[in-house]
Amino acid sequence: MELLHQLCQIHAPSGNEVKMKEFLLHHVQEQQARWKARPQILHGKGFQDCLLLVFGEPRTVIFAHMDSIGFMVRYGKQLIKIGGPVAEAGYTLVGEDSQGKIECTLEVDEEEHELRYHFEREIERGTELVFKCDFRETEDTVQSCYLDNRLGVWSALQVAQTLENGIIAFGCWEETGGGSVGYLAKYIYETYGVTQALVSDITWVTEGVRAGEGVAISLRDSLIPRRSFVQKIIQLAREANIPHQIEVESSGGSDGKELHYGPIPWDWCFIGAPEDHVHSPDELVHKKDIYAMVDLYKHLMQKL
Structure with missing residues (x-):
């Protein structure tokens, strides 16, 4: 395996x-x-x-x-789905932009019907984020x-x-x-x-x-x-x-x-x-x- x-x-x-x-x-x-x-x-x-x-x-x-499947950074802290991933608050997402590697947390705003990320800095728009692998x-x-x-x-x-x-x-x-x-x-x-x-x-x-x-x-x-x-x-x-x-x-x-x-x-x-x-x-x-x-x-x- x-x-x-x-x-x-x-x-x-x-x-x-x-x-x-x-x-x-x-x-x-x-x-x-x-x-x-x-x-x-x-x-x-x-x-x-x-x-x-x-x-x-x-x-x-x-x-x-x-x-x-995955997610793409929109504007600010917003995320858009790539395909149909399950989106539950707390999932760990990983990716990389020009400023370096990313490991962030998925946030779900139920009232606004929006997906967001929690990270120490703003991630560049268009960056793809995927689930962190736990095999x-x-x-x-x-x-x-x-x-x-x-x-x-x-x-x-x-x-x-x-x-x-x-x-x-x-x-x-x-x-x-x-x-x-x-x-x-x-x-x-x-x-x-x-x-x-x-x-x-x-x-x-x-x-x-x-x-x-x-x-x-x-x-x-x-x-x-x-x-x-x-x-x-x-x-x-x-x-x-x-x-x-x-x-x-x-x-x-x-x-x-x-x-x-x-x-x-x-x-x-x-x-x-x-x-x-x-x-x-x-x-x-x-x-x-x-x-x-x-x-x-x-x-x-x-x-x-």
Whole structure:
């Protein structure tokens, strides 16, 4: 879990994913000699802060978003949410501006419906603040801020170790509505002809999706992917005896939205471990679900 711990500490709120991209690029370049196959690494001009790993002759792509939720300094002591973080008074936030490193406290003004920070000086406007990482591991669970979606990224990196044919796409901006998957999907389709996608992200523990009972395969959130594709995934999971749960929700979304609304005939499915205390500093995931997630992705990337 040390790699996951490192990922959870990296400052990469939506719109400023460059540190995460640089970390992943360094990790891949350092580790790829130990992998079953070396990928073609695509980044830079035309990809903004995204990163593509292309293995062999790809048939399926894994999308994993690198960004996190957080807060941005407005004017004075005001804060604006980046995405949908839980905002409770007393949370510790960290960041950095031109005057140095910052560790401050979140304040909630219920009467004015405003978020503020408490710090010894005024923080420069536009500075991003994120939850301070307190990584906790037990025999059964992992708990930290930003398991959504550093765990999805971590899972994709585990898959990369044995992947021979496929694409792993690390994208940006998911927590604020997307923005990169559209052009990544276009490039992947036009260059490799791939139209199958798996969304490596983290979902919620609910009354129907429970911690410790397997990875969630989503039949729907606010959108409904093509049923025959999802049923094929469920059948492969059953045949491989990989612990899984079927998720059916009426709201929520992921990188699948940009695939769904785009002009390319993508088949896509959200597959991820469920977590409790969503979008807080205390996101909690069961290790059984983490390992089931990795096992299912490895199996699907071979079989689809």
